[in-house]
Amino acid sequence: MGIAVIYGSSRRNGNSEQLAKRLVEGFEVDHIHLTEHHIEPIKDYRHSEKEPYPDDDYRSVIERVLAQDRLVFATPIYWYGASGLTKTFIDRWSQSLRENKDEFLAKLRGKSAWVIGIGDDEPQLKGIPLIQQFQYIFEYTGTSFEGYILGKANRPGDILEDKFALASVEEIRVKWREALN
Numbered sequence: 001m002g003i004a005v006i007y008g009s010s011r012r013n014g015n016s017e018q019l020a021k022r023l024v025e026g027f028e029v030d031h032i033h034l035t036e037h038h039i040e041p042i043k044d045y046r047h048s049e050k051e052p053y054p055d056d057d058y059r060s061v062i063e064r065v066l067a068q069d070r071l072v073f074a075t076p077i078y079w080y081g082a083s084g085l086t087k088t089f090i091d092r093w094s095q096s097l098r099e100n101k102d103e104f105l106a107k108l109r110g111k112s113a114w115v116i117g118i119g120d121d122e123p124q125l126k127g128i129p130l131i132q133q134f135q136y137i138f139e140y141t142g143t144s145f146e147g148y149i150l151g152k153a154n155r156p157g158d159i160l161e162d163k164f165a166l167a168s169v170e171e172i173r174v175k176w177r178e179a180l181n
Contacts, residue, residue, distance in 0.1 A: 008034055015118045015159035016116055077118060
């Protein structure tokens, strides 16, 4: 059971990363920090001649994601949605769909996914648009949306005070360990 954690924060060791690392500790994990990769915004080539996509890190990152069975998207909640880094990466999935839709969707189908969203302004309520967005993404791609954690934090380390988020992490870890046995 390999896990890809896709970190969408521009800050290393921020609250979303701290919670995600706590979630996957002891499991086989590929930690993917989007801030360490150059991924250009999507260019809409749907209604034009096929033009080359940017020569950036998107292909290597998506290959790492697709190589794992479980996906964890960890992002701060910015303006009631995913961080720009996270959104840009997912927007580029349109490139993969255009290049070979059936193959791309077949690789995502059967994977399971979780979302970690961290915010400071009532994240249990105002983080719901983030979760809905991921629900639609996973529905479209055939990825099994297994759950989410919406945590409350602002300053680095604040997430360690969110007892509900920490309990949610432990609940998921128990399920994962049971699945291994």
